[in-house]
Amino acid sequence: PSDFSGFTVDGFKDEFEKLVETDSKSIVLDLSKTEFIDSSGIGAIVFLYKRIEKKNHKLMLLNVTGQPYKLMTLLRVDKTIPFVDSI
Template sequence: MQIETIKSGDREMTISVRGEMDAQGCSLIRDDIERIADNAGDRAVVIDISKVNFLDSSGIGAIVYLYKRIKSKGGSLSISNASGQPLELMELLRINTAIPVQSANHFQEAR
């Protein structure tokens, strides 16, 4: 699993996650998650998961952990481009009741 900051401005930070967000993948990016949480400040952080093909409880845990850290600093967190199994799991667990989740076909549905 890989994570990278693709856009970082004064008000918003967009990060992209690629691969499987499972226990093994999350252990590989633990330091990156801490760095993002430390640097987010009061910005809006958007996690683009368009390249995530699998999500399990460890991935959900990493997202919730990041959400709590960012929120405690006055920032916000949202998920974008969710689809397939990751979107289904987030809907099943009702993650979108706390964290805004935008599906990959959100713009197609709006038309």
């Protein structure tokens, strides 16, 4: 989404749950169209990451730019969840 904040995060709970249950070893979230993220959005991604890691699977964030990039690097999310430019 272009806005991944407290207003929109709840709409992704079911989709994130499906990602946790998948058998895929690597999951890539495409953030190329995300122009704004807040602590709720980051919290949802970190929560997803923790659940995926428990299954020994990997989460990567694709095309993190602009405000989301600035905030996530400030909070050091990139030190835990890899940012990638392509798949």
